[in-house]
Amino acid sequence: MSSLEKITSAQQSRLNYKKIRLASPKVVADPPKLHADNPLLPDTTDDLPNQLHRMYQGAALKVLVPRPAVADDPGSIPGVIQLMWNETRVGARYNYTTPLDPAILEIELTLPENLSNQHGTHQLGYYLNQGGNPTEVTPLTINVDTQRPVTNGAVIVPPEVDRDGITKKYLDDNGFVQITLLEYLGKKIGDVIEFYFGKSMATSMKFDEITRTDTSVPVVSDKLTASVVGEEEGQYAIFYFITNRKGYRSEVSLFKQLNVMLTDPPEGLLPPDIPLYDNGLIDLADAQTPVGVGIKAQYTNFVSGDQLLVTWDGIPQPPKTIVGFPVYVDVPFRDVFNNDPGEKTVTVEYQVQRGTNRFPLTPLSMDVDVDMRKPGGVIDPGNPDPVNPDLDPVTVQGQGGNPVNVLTEADKDQDVDVSVVIYEGAKDKDEAQLFWKGVPVPEANGGIFKVVGTPVPPARITWTIDWSVVADGKNGKKLPVHYEITHPDVNENKDISPNQIVDVEIVPGVVPEAKFQNLDPDFTDWLNCGSLRQDAVKGTVVEVLVAGGEPQLADQDLVFKYQGYTDNAGTVKPGTDLEVPYKPTAQEAADGFIVKIPYAPVLATENAWGDISYTAVIDGRPVPSVPHLVRVYLIDPGDGGTCKITRR
Numbered sequence: 001m002s003s004l005e006k007i008t009s010a011q012q013s014r015l016n017y018k019k020i021r022l023a024s025p026k027v028v029a030d031p032p033k034l035h036a037d038n039p040l041l042p043d044t045t046d047d048l049p050n051q052l053h054r055m056y057q058g059a060a061l062k063v064l065v066p067r068p069a070v071a072d073d074p075g076s077i078p079g080v081i082q083l084m085w086n087e088t089r090v091g092a093r094y095n096y097t098t099p100l101d102p103a104i105l106e107i108e109l110t111l112p113e114n115l116s117n118q119h120g121t122h123q124l125g126y127y128l129n130q131g132g133n134p135t136e137v138t139p140l141t142i143n144v145d146t147q148r149p150v151t152n153g154a155v156i157v158p159p160e161v162d163r164d165g166i167t168k169k170y171l172d173d174n175g176f177v178q179i180t181l182l183e184y185l186g187k188k189i190g191d192v193i194e195f196y197f198g199k200s201m202a203t204s205m206k207f208d209e210i211t212r213t214d215t216s217v218p219v220v221s222d223k224l225t226a227s228v229v230g231e232e233e234g235q236y237a238i239f240y241f242i243t244n245r246k247g248y249r250s251e252v253s254l255f256k257q258l259n260v261m262l263t264d265p266p267e268g269l270l271p272p273d274i275p276l277y278d279n280g281l282i283d284l285a286d287a288q289t290p291v292g293v294g295i296k297a298q299y300t301n302f303v304s305g306d307q308l309l310v311t312w313d314g315i316p317q318p319p320k321t322i323v324g325f326p327v328y329v330d331v332p333f334r335d336v337f338n339n340d341p342g343e344k345t346v347t348v349e350y351q352v353q354r355g356t357n358r359f360p361l362t363p364l365s366m367d368v369d370v371d372m373r374k375p376g377g378v379i380d381p382g383n384p385d386p387v388n389p390d391l392d393p394v395t396v397q398g399q400g401g402n403p404v405n406v407l408t409e410a411d412k413d414q415d416v417d418v419s420v421v422i423y424e425g426a427k428d429k430d431e432a433q434l435f436w437k438g439v440p441v442p443e444a445n446g447g448i449f450k451v452v453g454t455p456v457p458p459a460r461i462t463w464t465i466d467w468s469v470v471a472d473g474k475n476g477k478k479l480p481v482h483y484e485i486t487h488p489d490v491n492e493n494k495d496i497s498p499n500q501i502v503d504v505e506i507v508p509g510v511v512p513e514a515k516f517q518n519l520d521p522d523f524t525d526w527l528n529c530g531s532l533r534q535d536a537v538k539g540t541v542v543e544v545l546v547a548g549g550e551p552q553l554a555d556q557d558l559v560f561k562y563q564g565y566t567d568n569a570g571t572v573k574p575g576t577d578l579e580v581p582y583k584p585t586a587q588e589a590a591d592g593f594i595v596k597i598p599y600a601p602v603l604a605t606e607n608a609w610g611d612i613s614y615t616a617v618i619d620g621r622p623v624p625s626v627p628h629l630v631r632v633y634l635i636d637p638g639d640g641g642t643c644k645i646t647r648r
Contacts, residue, residue, distance in 0.1 A: 029069065031138040032083070032126055035062030035108065040142065041245060044189040046215060048121070048143040054247030057144055058117030064106040065126050071100035079130035083109050084139070089127050090115065098130070119146040149191060149242035151253035152184035157238070165259035165357050166236070171226045179208075179238060181219035187212065190245030193219050197228055197238050201252070204239075229260060233355060236260050259356035266352045266359045267300040271366050272310075273326070274348065282370045284493035287336040288384050293317075293348055294328030307353040311363065313338050313346035319353065333384030341372040341379055375487040376425045376495045391497040394420045394434075394481055407470060407504045415446075416470055419462040420497070422455045423485060433484045434463045437473040445469050476504045477620020509623035511616045512550055514560060514595065516630050517543040527610065527630045529643035532599065540599035540645055544612050544628075546584070548592035552618050558582050560595050560614045564605035568629065576604045603642060605632040 034040055038061045041051040065081055081094040091112050111124065125139035161170060161177055170177070179195060191212045198204025208223035224238070237255035273296040276286040293310045307319040310329040315338065320329045329350075338346075349365035351358040372379060377390055397417045400410025407416065418434055430451040434441045441447025446465040461483075473479060480499035486492070518533065520526040527542065535541045544560060546553075564576025578601040584593050602610060613627040634643050 029126075029128055029135055029137040030066040031140045032063050032065045032109075032124060033140060035064055037062050044245075046189050047245075048145075050141055051143050051145060051246055052116055053245075054146075056116065057146065058114050060113040061111040061116060063109045063111050063124065063126075065094075065109055067100065067105050067107070068128060068130060070130060071096070071098055071104075072102075073098040073130075077131040080127070081107055081109070082127045083111055084123075084125040084127055084137075085111065085115050086123050087125070116142065116144055117146070119144055145244075145246050146248070147186070148248045149186060149244050149250040150184060151240065151242060151250050152182040154182075154254040154256040155195070155238050155240060156180040156182060157256065157258070161258065163361075165261055165355065166229055167357075168262045168264060171229065171262075175225065176222050177224040177229075179221040179224055181240065183218070184242065187215045188244055189213060189215060191215075192243045192245075194241045194243070195221050195223070195238065196240065197224060197236060199234060199236055201239075204237075229262075231262060233260050233262055235356060261355050261357055263303050263354070264301040265357075266302065266306065266354070269299050269352065269360060269364055270295070270297075271364050272348050272350050273328075274366075274368065275328075277368055280369060282336065282368060282372075283491065284372045284374050284379075285386065287333050287370075287372055288386050290333055290384065291331045291336055292328030293331060293350065294326060295322075295350075295352075296326045298325040299352070303354060305354070308350060309353050309358065310348070310350045312336065312348050322352075334381040336370065337372060337379055337381045339381070341374070342370045343373070344370050346370055371491050372493065373491060374493040374495050375427070375430050375485045375490075376423045387496050387498055389498060391423055391483075391485075391495065392420050393498050393500040394418050394483060396481055396500060396502045405500060405502045407502065407506060409506055411467075411470075412506060413467050415464050415466060417462060417464055418481065419460050420483065421457050422451075422459045422461055423495075424457070426451050426455050427487070428453055429487065429489045431486050431488060432461050432463075433486065434465065435480075435482050435484065436465070436469050437476060437479050437481070439473070441465055441469050470504065470506065473504065475507060475509060475619035475621070476502070478502075479504045479619075504619075505621065509618045509621055511553070511614075511618060511623050511625045512547040512592075513626050513628060514544050514546050514612045514614055515628045516612060517545050517594070519630065523631070525630045526633060527602070528633045529636065532643060532645065533596075534645075535596055538596055538598055541596040542599070542602050544595045544597055546593055546595065546614075548588070548590050550616075550618070551586065551589050553584050553616055554586040554589040555583060556616055558584070558614050558616060560597070560612060562597050562601050562610060562612050564601060564632065565609040565611070565629075568609050568631075573605060573608055576601050576608075576610065602632060603634055606634050606642070608632055 038056045041053055043049040063083055068079065075098065077098040079096045079098065082089045083091045091110055094107055094109060122142045122144060123139040124142050125137045128135050128137055157177060157179060166177055181193060189212055193210045194206055195208040196204040197207050207228045208221040210219055210221060212219065235257060237257050239255050240253045242250040272293050274291065274293050276282060276289060276291050282291055293312065294308060306322045308322055308327055308329055309319050310317040312331045312335050315335045317329050317331060320327065345367050347365055348368050349363035351360065351363045396405050398407045398411030399414040400408060402408055402410060428451060432449040434447045445468065446463050449461045449463055479502045481502050482497045482499045485495040516527055518531040520528050520530060531542060532540050533543055560580045560582060562578045564573040565571055566573045578598065580595060580597055582595045609629060610632045611627040611629040613625050615622050615624045636643060
């Protein structure tokens with residue numbers, strides 16, 4: 001029979017203490033921490049703690065686990081440590097046996113990649129089991145933020161810069177352009193704002209970088225100075241990026257488009273200059289010219305490339321680049337008409353544009369009176385031609401038995417009837433003025449028809465004109481005849497008919513005679529050795545003069561023909577003909593001109609006869625000149641040879 005061994009009081013005390021220890025709260029193991037090679041960001045007052053920078057998110061992270069509290073147990077107790085991510089064991093196990101090397105104060109483990117790249121709050125802990133007994137571990141909370149900052153529109157610039165762009169004057173007065181950032185959602189301490197300036201993203205430059213340390217303080221930059229703006233004018237943009245402290249960069253902001261103008265603005269601009277408005281009215285003929293609106297004299301601070309912007313009656317005209325002064329924009333007929341012939345008063349205004357800026361801010365303007373009302377039919381806004389194709393051309397009929405629109409000597413000294421079907425819209429007191437060869441026919445000669453009442457087609461207008469009108473107009477293969485309608489009791493506007501082409505041949509055609517020059521003074525119409533002249537290019541020549549006075553010779557390709565004869569009856573001498581072309585200018589046709597005939601055909605004539613002539617188109621018909629026939633004698637009486645050539 002066994003008996004219980006009585007314990008001592010000392011042993012009992014130890015047992016009691018052990019019970020107390022076992023009954024006391026367990027100590028939780030210390031949390032892990034990240035290695036200095038992949039640290040957490042410092043905490044800020046406006047963000048969740050323990051933020052992981054973007055460069056480490058999803059990467060394999062070095063983690064330091066503290067030495068277990070009972071790692072010094074001398075009893076060779078086995079243990080295992082393994083990282084835990086959101087309460088799941090991950091990565092390699094670390095196995096050990098107590099007592100652990102005293103030099104090991106922290107155990108380095110690796111959190112596998114592709115775990116820490118999920119947005120949100122995560123728990124990093126570790127599994128600790130020694131001798132088969134796991135223990136609780138305090139986890140490390142890690143916050144992963146993968147969201148990009150979001151910009152809020154374009155930057156704000158001072159009102160005058162917003163209105164005028166960046167100007168030389170503004171930079172001279174202020175030294176820089178203040179840039180203010182509109183506050184954005186999700187702003188945080190540590191956000192970095194990068195400001196850029198340029199014509200495009202590719203060519204832009206960063207001119208300022210501001211890190212936010214207090215989100216209650218607005219972000220304002222004063223670094224957009226004259227040196228940043230540079231010396232090149234044109235359209236520029238200011239934009240920015242926001243990068244948060246986790247390393248996430250925003251998309252590019254909206255661009256603040258500004259024109260940079262580093263020249264002094266236009267000054268001394270005057271109201272619009274409209275030369276056709278000198279008489280205080282724009283009428284139909286003015287509108288058909290067309291009307292010019294612009295600037296007469298150069299303004300102060302003109303820069304080549306400035307553009308003139310004109311608006312007529314609310315209709316903007318295409319910009320015109322100014323290259324010199326005066327400068328005018330031609331306003332199209334349809335815009336002057338603008339669906340209303342008048343009477344009306346319209347506003348005309350202009351500005352000068354440089355880049356995207358316009359000067360002055362309020363356009364210079366003036367009121368203009370317009371009256372385009374014309375007799376007859378309605379205005380076609382698409383046809384600015386003064387000639388109205390809707391008007392019928394006239395019919396011309398003489399009394400000599402010729403077809404219509406043909407006049408000859410058979411019609412001479414008799415009245416001529418010119419008629420046309422009455423135009424649409426004819427009204428009492430309208431007048432139709434007849435024009436013969438571009439000249440108005442006087443009323444005394446039958447050139448004005450006055451409308452009585454309101455006749456309509458097929459009624460006709462008939463002008464019975466005196467023969468003197470035709471005689472004064474002379475010949476014309478294609479002689480123009482037209483009429484103009486007016487309503488003098490309303491205004492001075494007129495409607496012009498198309499031309500009727502009339503074939504008029506009432507007198508023989510005449511051209512100035514071509515006459516040999518330098519003929520012998522002692523013998524009538526003798527061309528001899530003394531008639532020869534020297535030309536630097538053609539050598540020995542005979543000069544022929546065509547008298548001035550016939551303007552129709554101008555710019556005609558004339559051919560002057562020399563012909564030798566054996567007698568004065570016109571028997572051609574072979575080998576003595578030559579054609580010489582000549583094209584007189586307008587001045588030569590008016591004043592006369594010399595044609596030089598080469599010596600060879602004249603020399604071949606030797607002791608005989610010769611003449612010179614040409615043909616020109618006069619009044620639409622070929623008209624030959626009267627030949628100038630001369631006696632040709634190129635024999636030296638001393639030796640019977642030809643002329644001795646001397647320079648004359």
